[in-house]
Amino acid sequence: MPQKTLADTLAANESLYVNCSHPMCCKSTKLDIRALIDRLGPDHGSMHWDLVGLFACSGCKAAGRDRRQVFFTCIPDYEGQQRARNRDWKPTFQRRS
Template identity: 75%
Template sequence: MFQKTLADTLAARETVRITCGHPACCKSTQLDIQALIDRLGPDHGSMHWDLVGFFVCSDCKADGRDRRPVFFTFVPDYRGQDEARTRRVSKPTFGRR
């Protein structure tokens, strides 16, 4: 089974957001993938279960709230995909008369 790594996430130019699961907080922050690579290594997994143990909501901790799970959202590089799509040269599939 393919294991997606932090290096794969960085190469795909994906944006990764982490969101606190506490209903009184729901703070969301964009992760710095390069900083994670510097800390954990490029071959470290980038899926939820690979990262969830490393993160705690600092706002909830400061306010004394109980620890709740965090959630990750991976957003593809839509701009890069659109640019690649517009660079393609389309050719008609029909002949001229």
């Protein structure tokens, strides 16, 4: 069982980027989580080792560079977390003594 699935990533509203590790390229592309779920299923893992074999850099292939391993960047939904944290917050306008 994967630690974290694509469905978990989608539910958390996280952004997932795939990055080329070739120093002449360093291309980064945002992944469409819904399209990955349609192709791989919602229970497919979303961690590095679950996805690394599925991606290669098309820019490096077109340029004839050697294939390097890709890596992933997961960006949490900071705005949603902030909204949830401040949902019940009420300002107080008391003067300090």
